[in-house]
Amino acid sequence: MEWSIEWIFLLLAALVVAFGFGVFVLNRRRAPARTDRPIAPAPVRKPAPETAVAPETAVAPEPAVAPAVVPPASLRDRMSKARSTLAGAFASVLGRSGIDTDTWDELEEALLRADVGIGVTTGLLDDLRAQVAADKISEPDQLLAMLRSSMRSRLEISERGLRFDPDLDGPNIWMFVGVNGVGKTTTIGKVAAQQTAQGRTLLLAAGDTFRAAAAEQLQTWAERAGAEFVRGAEGGDPSSVIFDGVERASARGIDLVLADTAGRLHTKTNLMEELRKVRRVAEKGTGRVTETLLVIDATTGQNGLVQAREFAEVTDVTGVVLTKLDGSAKGGIVFAIETEMGIPVKLVGVGETAADLIAFDPAEFVDALFES
């Protein structure tokens, strides 16, 4: 046979995938009941060996971080630290004597650059065009004012406070979820500092049992905030760590449990199922999950919407925390997340200290996009 071997491989691969998958898809479709099958025991990720290879020097102690005495930062101040490409475009639109094709192109480009996304951008501008035609608008500043208010109106969800139910028998639980590296652990640290400052008693549960030293990182934050801390074995079952945390909080009459989870890409089915289980097991005792916060990095592009959809599917996300907004990224993906998913942005991170995690104010957010 003069077969090129690559084709053989491909043929077989295609065949096996298709066949096996055909059976599986069919089964799922015909037997929806099977989707309720008990979730397999949490997939055990290979724990890293405990023994470290002879470190040359002692572990670096944590550098002192400035205590959180800085006055709360303003979103507008922090966001405008970055050179705003949007503001530049808006200035150029204003500089023109009327509204022409270039005006529209410039607006579109500015919105796209802020990661607002082609879908939302087209929607915004189409509405605006219709309005301009209807009201016979010809002044650029009127146009910009209209754009600003229509952007604000897309962030209309009114309930942005963090939900805390003081009447619960057990502790409130706030869960933090998201993909890798968005700043979940850091966000928990900041929330912990703020909540203890408000007089609540806290426990931090280190549900990230996968990433090396994630628990140590959280522990540092717990100590700074004067919160209780619960951890499990590295590579252990995150559900049980969080359950233990809730139990302990319950026994000691602690108000609030902040549950950290390992970062996971939303495409990893088994890890997403693990998260579903974590959410379920967290409520096995007296505690109730009153917030599930999806942490999203402001640099995230259009993939952010997919993340929101997938995480909402497994954990019933109640709010978004938008981190790293003090960089050059604008976080425009939140428009798509709010309008398409109806999930409000509740907090934004604009700096390193605990005081730099602030409540999200849509008007201020939009203004910051417009001003340099």
Place this chain on the structure above:
Amino acid sequence: MFDTLSSRFDGILTRLRGKGRLTEADVDEVMREIRTALLEADVNVTVVRSVVNRIRERAIGAARSQALDPGQQVIKAVNAELTAILGGETLKIAFASKPPTVVLMAGLQGSGKTTNSAKLANWMKQQGRHPLLVGADLQRPAAVEQLRTLGASIDVPVFSEASDPVRVAARGLEEARRLGRDVLIVDTAGRLSVDAEMMEQVRQISEAISPDYTFLVIDAMTGQDAVTTAESFHATLSIDGVILSKLDGDARGGAALSVKEVIGRPIAFASTGEKLDAFEQFHPDRMAGRILGMGDMLTLIEQAEKAFETDQAEEAAARLLEGQFTLDDFLEQMQQLKKMGPLGGLMGMMPGMPKELKGAKIDDDDLKPVEAIIRSMTRDERTHPGIINGSRRQRIAVGSGTSVAEVNRLVSQFAEMQKMMKRFGGAAALKGGKGSKAAKGAKKGKKGKAPGSFPGAGPKPGFMPPGMHDLPGSGLPGFGDLPGLGGPGGVPGRKR
């Protein structure tokens, strides 16, 4: 929202095909789709503009040339343009003549510097080098500890001390010389490109160790900001290459394209999973397909080559075409396939998979019932599924923990597949049985009666077998002549 470009094209092209040739207005319509697809893939706005303009020129040229299939010409133009921007060459690491070769890792917070430092160290080790990791991230709590744990798991020493990052890096270099390590990888704290103080610090680190390679770690999910970040890091540090992290998600990674275009430095490595060995050199030409949502044939073939036992595979394929393929063979191939990695990933790489399936979540566990059923059969039953009668079915169902209906379904699908493969084999044989023509045979088969009616398997007719009717060379829109996606001539040939 993330319709693949190829599926978008299908619609437009079907309509255009009636016309015979493209007008400029048609080209404009296609260009709008391309623009949307690129923007949804997070390609930078400026880059999109210039790319689309260049593609438009090529496409209009193609439209004027009255080529037979103008649609094909447009797609070809798109792919050629993207591949050109991504650059053809894989970055070759040249090790310093006087060791150690010093590597500096920089990037935003959370881009994956620490993990990728360890992954790079692991990769260097596989190249026969002896790396030393330096933890100069004294900012994030427990970052050094994370690096130590990772270092321990790949058996690479880690140096750090409680002083300041610049000093740690410099001392790390001394340490590497003292210990005779020939590669030094310095992990630094994440920093925002707008933070002047921190940028100055990393510049000082760079000055202290004068790195041979400075890698910028960028998250594949990054949006428009990737360019801004890359530009400012490049201005401060002179980046040699980019490490694209978290490429195992479903982000299209348009950022990669933009960064290459704007700073003119290649993507050197890509991180494709959570395990420390999920790290590979980046093949720019293969990224074009991903950005456009067209699959990645070359990587698929490579993975297959690694996983499948050549002789067995060949035998199985031969039997398959002769209709002698048994359930045992099938089980065997399924095991081999598992070695290629998670099924979900494979599906994504296979071009031409129906969108519904590409988006579907597949776990390797989902194939377990299939495996269980086959394993519950006797040898005879596996060779001659025809003998499976009511009581045997009952036994198999009980043995595998499934239901009689499921066993039935598997058996009848298998029979259907055998029939189809026979026909496919016949077609291939008519064509002379040559490899590159087999794909055409597949297309024949599809046009012939009903391989697509693999019972209930596909949400759209002609589903089975995925990837097969769209194998390069099959002449379907989007694949036939794509350079870089491996037409018959483009496959690194190992003809026997």
